[in-house]
Amino acid sequence: MDFRAEGEALLPDLQALRRQLHRDPEVGLDLPRTQQTVLDALADLDLEIARGTDTTSVVAVLRGARPGPVVLLRGDMDALPIVEQTGLDYASHNGAMHACGHDLHTAGVVGAARILAGHRDELPGAVVFMFQPGEEGCNGASIMLREGVLDAAGEKPVAAYAAHVAPGEFGVFGTRPGTVMAGSNALSITVNGRGGHGSMPHTATDPVPALAEIVTALQVMATRDFDAFDPVLISVTMLQAGNAQNVIPEKASLRATVRALSDAAVERLIARTRELAEGIAAAHQCTADVDFEVLYPVTVNDPAETEASVSALRELFGDERVAVLPNPAMGSEDFSFVLGEVPGTFVMLQASPPELDAATLAVNHSPFVVFDDRVLGDQAAALAHLAWTRLHATRD
Numbered sequence: 001m002d003f004r005a006e007g008e009a010l011l012p013d014l015q016a017l018r019r020q021l022h023r024d025p026e027v028g029l030d031l032p033r034t035q036q037t038v039l040d041a042l043a044d045l046d047l048e049i050a051r052g053t054d055t056t057s058v059v060a061v062l063r064g065a066r067p068g069p070v071v072l073l074r075g076d077m078d079a080l081p082i083v084e085q086t087g088l089d090y091a092s093h094n095g096a097m098h099a100c101g102h103d104l105h106t107a108g109v110v111g112a113a114r115i116l117a118g119h120r121d122e123l124p125g126a127v128v129f130m131f132q133p134g135e136e137g138c139n140g141a142s143i144m145l146r147e148g149v150l151d152a153a154g155e156k157p158v159a160a161y162a163a164h165v166a167p168g169e170f171g172v173f174g175t176r177p178g179t180v181m182a183g184s185n186a187l188s189i190t191v192n193g194r195g196g197h198g199s200m201p202h203t204a205t206d207p208v209p210a211l212a213e214i215v216t217a218l219q220v221m222a223t224r225d226f227d228a229f230d231p232v233l234i235s236v237t238m239l240q241a242g243n244a245q246n247v248i249p250e251k252a253s254l255r256a257t258v259r260a261l262s263d264a265a266v267e268r269l270i271a272r273t274r275e276l277a278e279g280i281a282a283a284h285q286c287t288a289d290v291d292f293e294v295l296y297p298v299t300v301n302d303p304a305e306t307e308a309s310v311s312a313l314r315e316l317f318g319d320e321r322v323a324v325l326p327n328p329a330m331g332s333e334d335f336s337f338v339l340g341e342v343p344g345t346f347v348m349l350q351a352s353p354p355e356l357d358a359a360t361l362a363v364n365h366s367p368f369v370v371f372d373d374r375v376l377g378d379q380a381a382a383l384a385h386l387a388w389t390r391l392h393a394t395r396d
């Protein structure tokens with residue numbers, strides 16, 4: 001069999017599907033039109049299909065003719081609340097945009113389902129296709145885990161894979177063992193003082209200078225308290241205090257996004273941000289309320305699965321098209337929740353149109369970002385091949 005040729009043969013259909021999704025993007029957990037499009041795209045295949053109970057997910061199970069284990073392939077389906085400015089003839093005009101390429105992820109998994117379904121007779125075990133809403137901050141993956149996606153085929157998958165498009169040289173895959181994407185966390189700090197007249201600060205307890213010290217102390221903490229080879233990143237993005245120029249406010253607060261590359265660093269951040277804020281507030285006779293919320297954990301690729309994935313992809317596409325990435329990305333992924341339950345690999349797939357200038361490429365979440373959907377044949381082949389290789393590896 002030749003999955004690359006089969007992916008190439010599917011390309012016109014997959015491009016049409018991707019463009020249909022691209023024209024009509026939906027945001028968040030409620031994606032009724034997208035869900036229907038996926039159901040229609042899978043309708044002629046012999047799959048066990050279930051719609052989500054708590055969200056607009058789709059789970060499809062392909063049962064091979066031979067006994068074997070279960071693997072899972074995931075495609076996220078949601079778009080972003082961004083007004084598209086690409087000028088493409090299939091651009092969205094509804095105020096939302098597939099600016100993170102999830103339209104390609106969905107079409108790619110449909111393609112993998114189509115390829116694998118054509119080889120059902122030689123397929124040992126089963127493949128679960130996980131079509132997920134709400135990746136962009138809504139934690140759709142956890143909802144699908146609660147809905148039972150890992151039990152969809154009757155037993156827990158032995159491996160899970162997902163591919164994510166990124167800007168860069170067309171058709172190059174990249175992944176790495178261990179941490180591949182950062183964990184995303186939200187930090188909120190409120191300093192409580194005692195309000196008063198702006199002309200008589202000694203009769204009040206001003207929370208503003210304490211909060212200002214906390215902002216800079218967080219940056220010092222990030223460089224002094226953490227291993228340079230296990231870095232953390234803190235961006236204070238919101239500051240709030242008072243509503244009158246001549247009044248010392250009661251409270252002052254900040255919000256920040258906090259990224260980390262290991263669970264150990266997240267644990268330390270939870271403890272250290274609290275100590276720092278409470279300590280600085282106390283030194284100014286204030287108190288601090290600290291809320292550290294883990295949004296998405298660190299995405300960690302299983303080393304053995306990832307080594308096997310890199311070999312499998314190189315077998316199909318050659319060494320020069322499959323890179324082992326030197327560094328994780330500081331973005332985040334809720335596929336981290338799936339990889340917390342099942343060993344597997346998250347793969348980046350570069351898909352910028354080759355004719356664009358590499359130096360000025362728009363990135364994911366930009367209203368100008370363009371992904372070249374000619375990559376979909378290889379994307380579908382890659383996902384199918386990862387599942388196929390894993391199912392046969394277990395049989396041998």
Ligand SMILES: [Zn+2]
Nearest residue numbers: 100101135164
């Ligand atoms: Zn994304």
